[in-house]
Each structure stands twice: as structure tokens, then as C-alpha cells.
Amino acid sequence: MVFSMEQKGDITVIMLDKRIDSSNAYDLEKEIEKVIQEGKRKILFDFSGTDYISSAGLRVLLSTAKNTKKTGGKVALCSLKPFVKEVFVSAGFNQIFTIYPSCDDGISM
């Protein structure tokens, strides 16, 4: 597992690793696919422990968002550190994803 997970009501909170790059993005994608196959429809990605994300990680998030949308689900992100947020903004992903400043706020997604 490249993340840990917690169920809060109908929301599945996925706590991501310190670093998400091409070396672990594939494993992350496979693990998330399993979560979606289990029928989880609301996924909140907790970035509070994440210091780095590359385009490989963005690719996983985009594919997760596309997959959950097909089943009427929803994906949101929370607690992005400033440098990580900068990557999202540079990629225009802040327009695609709902980003909550804190994960407590995200629980109301």
C-alpha cells in the first residue's frame, strides 16, 4: 500500500505518501482502482503528509476523478502544502478539483 485509508461516514479518506512520483504512482493507481471497485463513491485525498507530487501523481488523480464521475461519485483534496498546491495551480488542476484548506472542512464534501 502506498497510502493509508480511513472511512468517515460515506467518505473514504486516502492519506497519501510523502512523495508521489513515477516510482510509486502506478501502485497508487492500482490501489485506488480497488477502492472504487469496492463501491466507494466519495473520495477525499488527504495531502497533509505529502511534500511532493509530479505529473505522474496528477495523472492518477485525474483518472480517479474521471472514474468516480462515471458512477456519480466525487473526488476532493485537502490540506495541500504550498509547494504541492503550486503544482496543482501550474497544471490548472485547481479548476478541476475541489480543494479544501483543511481535511476537517473536506468531510462536508
Add this chain to the structure above:
Amino acid sequence: MKTCFHFSTKADIENLPQIAGWLEETLAGAGVGEKDQFEIGLAVDEACSNIILYGYADRSGTIDIESCIRDDELTVTIEDAGKPFNPLEVTPPVLDADIDHRKIGGLGVHLIRSVTDDLFYEYRDGKNILTLVKVRGAVGCG
């Protein structure tokens, strides 16, 4: 003053964190600010990922990295003997498409461009040579 450091590693996807660790240690040791470290680190990681996943997709090889630190500028030169690939020719992604139409292609190179001030590419003697240039931020903030 200019100080340069060199690192060479097998082009294996598992080695990306090792490259990042070396660069971070080198830059932090030379007093480069955290923001500059993060941004040049992102550019190097994206460039090396492309080399490993595409340039060396059908062969094994090495990646040679040289990082040079000046008072006002960072340059990182990355060399590989994989397939010729000029990142400057990659079409920029459409950033304002909605989620259904959003494609991920070209995002790595877009990120490289967004965090560097200049990029140079040449293919010479069977090698891709990519040079990333970043103007350093103000001391203490950069």
C-alpha cells in the same frame, strides 16, 4: 562563484527518489532556498521520468546529471543515451478543459517549463542533452 556536482545512476524508475535525494542534499548544502529546491527538483524528476519511461523504454542505460550552482542561477544538465527526444517540441496541454476533456499528455514538460527560466536541448554523439536553467529567488525567500 560556480560549484558543480555530478551524479550518475542506472535509468530505473525505482531510482527517481535517489536522484531527488541527491539533488536536495546538494542544493540544501549549498544554501539554495526551499522553493528553488522544490522547483528545480520537480523539473529534474519530470525530465528523468520521461527519459526512463520513454527514452529507455526498450533498453537499459544510465542518466548523468550535473548540477551547477551560481550566486544568481542554478543549471542542471541531464544526459542520456536513450531514444532522441526533444521536450521543446512537445505540444503544450490545454489547461482550461473541463474534466471530461482534460488530457494528461504533455503535462510533465509543461511543469518543467513552468518552473524553469530557460531550457536548452541538443542531440549530440548519440546523447540527449537537456539543460535546465533557473534564476535563483531572493536570498531567504527563494
